[in-house]
Amino acid sequence: MTAPATGVAAAVRVERGHFTLDVELDVSAGEVLAVVGPNASGKSTFLHVVAGLVRPSVGTVRVGERVLTRRGQRGAEPDVMVAPEHRGIGLLGQDPLLFPHLSATENVAFGLRSAGLRAGPARERAREWLTKVGLDGVGDRRPSALSGGQQQRVAIARALAAEPAVLLLDEPLAALDATAAPQIRQLLAEQVRGTGTTAVVVSHDVLDAVVLADHVAVLRDGTLVERGRCADVLSAPRTAFTAALVGTNLLAGHRDGTGVRTAVGVLEVAGGRAAADPAGGGAPTGEPDATARLSAPAAPAGRGAPDVPDGGACVVRFRPSAVELFEARPDGPNAFEATVRWLEPATGGVRVRLAGAPELLADLEPAQAQGEWLRPGGRVWARVDPAAVHLAPAA
Ligand SMILES: Nc1ncnc2c1ncn2[C@@H]1O[C@H](COP(=O)(O)OP(=O)(O)OP(=O)(O)O)[C@@H](O)[C@H]1O
Incomplete structure (x- = not known):
């Protein structure tokens, strides 16, 4: 029953006053x-x-071999703008947008009827889809007699029953409560993968990328800043936004010998050898001092460090659990002074947010988070083990 999966290729520019979207993104068939x-x-x-709801200033959108949008291309190629309802594209947003006067079954059957299926088979298929999304027995109810999660299940059934060439999901879980959201996320993952549907999901929530997607694209100010397999991008982010999304620390800087010069000083990195003399370059006092070396220069970088030339732009990444906090300056490399912004609960302990741009996170066990010195606005010393500091070329 399922239509063969089709890929999407979009290269578009949209200009709106101060905002410009300029992206090129491909999604392979079934991805x-x-x-x-x-x-x-x-x-x-x-x-x-x-989806065909916005006309780009210039660019093209293709689904498979079919050109759905073409605008402002050089040469003699005419502009194309296929209407949204003729694109074979399904759109599922946070609002299920069900017809209030139709039952759940009729809502799902409606799209199938519009696509030319007769009433009997359309109802039959609609019932099958309601079963697939876990709504056996509620087909006769109208949306007002369904919970928010159930309504979204109906909308998913309606979208997928139409066998779209491509399914677009715009924050599909944003309106659901904490109980319904994981269930619907799982359902979407099963059904989108089970049908091999090519899909694009827009979300604020990294879990949606982890559970639903194979690849992730990170947009900032209308420009693509990172793109790759979820496992790669989310485990080794190269931009502060992605790092914040996955709850890790990331500092931009420049390679400086065996370390990286960052806003908190020079951090020695995994693959460089930590120095024996912590006082070697002088530690910063007061505000972070980007000129200070936080440990003495170490031996040349070992095999673990990527090849970033001295002075080259790069980022360093370290997990919040790799950051220790102290009342007084600790021994050892990679220590810097910082101001506590606030404390919040974290799995198995306390997360401390340290002021700065970007802010840094430290995850402490409860026993480490005791003491008058650790309070919002207070000055503390942070230390990161060089072995836990990972270097990557700048995005
Ligand atoms: N219909 C519109 N007319 C003019 N400007 C718009 C319109 N819709 C969005 N914008 C502007 O375009 C820019 C991008 O908005 P868009 O909604 O695509 O961002 P987004 O990443 O989806 O944001 P959010 O996560 O807040 O939904 C914003 O500056 C927004 O104000």
């Missing part, structure tokens, strides 16, 4: 791509261009 980014980065705009 699920998550598009993440801060507010107003252009995620929905991109989705709407693919």
Whole structure:
């Protein structure tokens, strides 16, 4: 029953006053791509261009061999703008947008009827889909008699029953409560993968990328800043936004011998050898001092460090659990002074947010988080083990 999966190729530019979206993104047939980014980065705009709801200033959108949008191309190629309802693209947003006067079954059957299926087979298929999304027995109810999660299940059934060439998901879980969201996320993952549907999901929530997608694209200010397999991008982010999304620390800087010069000083990295003399370069006092070397220069970088030339732009990454906090300056490399912004609960302990741009995170066990010195606004010393500091070329 399922239509063969089809890929998407979009290269579009949208100009809107101060905002410009300029992205080129391909999604292979049967692949699920998550598009993440801060507010107003252009995620929905991109989705709407693919759906045919927004006309780009210039660019093309193809699904398989079919050109759905073409605008402002050089040469004699005429402009194309296929209407949204003729694109074979399904769109599922946070609002299920069900017809209030139709039952759940009729809501799902409606799209199938519009696609030319007769009433009997359309109802039959609609019932099958309601079973697939866990709604056996509620087909006769109208949306007002269904919970938010159940309504979203109906919307998923309606979207997938139509066998779209491509399914676009715009924050599909944003309106659901904490109990319904994981269930619907799992259902979406099973059904989108089970049908081999090519999909693009826009979300603020990294879990959506982890659970639903194969690849992730990170947008910032209308521009693509990272793109790759979820496992790679999320485990080794190269931008502060992605790092914040996955709850890790990331500092941009420049290679400086065996370390990296960052906003908190020179951090020695995994693959470089930590220095024996912590006082070698002088530690910063007061505000972070980017000129200070936080340990003495070490031996040349070992095999663990990527090949970033001295002075080259790069990022360092370290987990919050690799950051220790002290009341007084500790011995050893990679110590720097910082101001506590606030404390919050974390799995198995306390997460401390340290002021700065970007802010840094430290995850402490409860016993380490005791003491008057550890309070919002207080000055503390942080230390990161060089073996836990990972270096990557700048994105
Ligand atoms: N219809 C519109 N007319 C003019 N500008 C718009 C319109 N829709 C969005 N914008 C602007 O385009 C930019 C990108 O918005 P978009 O909704 O695509 O971002 P987003 O990443 O989806 O944001 P959010 O996560 O907040 O939903 C923003 O500056 C927004 O104000």
